[in-house]
Amino acid sequence: MTTFVLIGFMGSGKTTIGQYLAHSMEIPFVDTDDEIVNRVGMSIPKIFEHYGEPYFRKVESEVLKSFSKQSCVIATGGGIIELDANRQMLKNDDFLTIWLDTQFDTIMNRLTNDESRPLWNQNVEKRMSLFNSRQPLYDVTSHFSVKVDDRPVEDLVEEIKRYIYSYTTIETERQYDENR
Ligand SMILES: Nc1ncnc2c1ncn2[C@@H]1O[C@H](COP(=O)(O)OP(=O)(O)OP(=O)(O)O)[C@@H](O)[C@H]1O
Ligand SMILES: O=C(O)C1=C[C@@H](O)[C@@H](O)[C@H](O)C1
DSSP: OOEEEEEOSTTSSHHHHHHHHHHHHTSOEEEHHHHHHHHHTSOHHHHHHHHOHHHHHHHHHHHHHHTTTOSSEEEOOTTGGGSHHHHHHHHSTTEEEEEEEOOHHHHHHHOOSOTTOTTTSSOHHHHHHHHHHHHHHHHHHOSEEEEOTTOOHHHHHHHHHHHHHHHHHHHHHHHHHHHO
């Protein structure tokens, strides 16, 4: 069974597109940030403040692993690609990983200075540097990427579904050939 995972920078639309996609495929939707908050019993800013980013990344990785091989759509946190272990996990056969590729300006227009994202809540140079450092990591971690700037959510979901169905058909044929 394949787990469909959306990766991308904060504000690229993982939650919005993920909910829509899961609804349209009639499978559950999971948001790793929500799972982390529930498991730890604290908001994300509080987790960063009290335990630090490495602890947050450890729990994030455990959450991701716990949904392996489950039929669901997962919206991940923007930093899921920071750990090599997660990048390896997302590339294996249990997951189908889709990168929502955005331009930095789109993110700047979408996200305000809200307090809920500790790594966004810093000056523009640091935000841009984080964005640029992550682009190659999303690229190497994904099986497929979609450019999401200025496109309606409905169109993006249709494109992702077309890819998922073509991929799962090819995978099913490959497994069938291997088992013959
Ligand atoms: N294709 C789109 N076109 C226009 N606005 C969008 C699109 N996708 C998402 N948005 C808007 O961008 C904002 C961020 O979207 P969303 O919360 O889904 O991103 P995210 O990747 O889940 O962010 P985070 O990782 O920080 O939780 C929301 O206000 C959402 O309505
Ligand atoms: O980009 C990031 O590193 C993060 C994104 C958010 O979704 C949260 O997972 C957290 O604030 C860290």
